[in-house]
Amino acid sequence: MYDLYIGNKNYSSWSLRPWVIMRQLDMPFKEYVIPFGDEIQWQTFRQISRSGKVPYLVEGNIAVWDSLAILEYLAERHPIWPTETSARAWARSAAAEMHSGFTELRNRCSMSCGQRIQLHEMPTALNQEISRLDALWNEGLSRFGGPYLAGEHFTGVDAFFAPVIFRIQSYGLRLSAIGSAYVSLMLNTTAMRDWYQDALKEQFRDSPHENSILQMGTVLQDFRARA
Ligand SMILES: N[C@@H](CCC(=O)N[C@@H](CS)C(=O)NCC(=O)O)C(=O)O
Secondary structure: EEEEEOOOOOHHHHHHHHHHHHHHHOOOEEEOOOOOOOOHHOOOOOOOOOOOOOOOEEOEEEEEHHHHHHHHHHOOOOOOOOOOEEEEEEEHHHHHHHHHHOOHHHOOOOOOEEEEEEEOOOOHHHHHHHHHHHHHHHHHHHHHHHOOEEEEEOOOOOOOOHHHHHHHHHHHOOHHHHHHHHHHHHHOOOHHHHHHHEEEEEEOOHHHHHHHHHHHHHEEEEOOOOO
């Protein structure tokens, strides 16, 4: 049994990555949600976590932090990465590209699963990242035959792009027909639906996240439970 510490489901993009694959692959785990902005909970959490950040995984006396390290730890025992070598190499490369890149998308389109937002502007750098994302997804889907990015099964690379799936939905970002079909498929997986439903139930609001969204765009709809 694993213990997984995560942030609010509405906002915590990094937490979604391990959670979604652990749920999708039916791994036994207990989740602990640490709401952003709740100082008491964060202070308590910082006493057990080395980085003070979520996601954070504990198994017995072993602790693992950072979403990439957590997936690699789980990969020692679970089918996180594709079995075929070239698919695995591609999946790891694409996941690493997401982990260290797409900063414009990350900064301008803060994850907020339950909201629909119209961005004030679409700078060239953001359009370039969306084109790159679309090209990358098209490459994986055509090379490995879909329906997931590296082939028949939901793997670590799908988990790494899961937060982007919610960002595309929230900000109405436009992709090719193949890219859009992949977004729909992902939104309909059991694990993504479960996360989304939990996110909508959250009544907690974190001012830094809310303010960053208002700075970048106009909120068109908010499906979250009333604060
Ligand atoms: N690179 C890390 C990033 C983790 C991260 O920044 N987590 C955010 C929440 S989504 C956090 O814990 N923020 C709280 C803080 O910095 O105090 C990962 O992949 O896990």
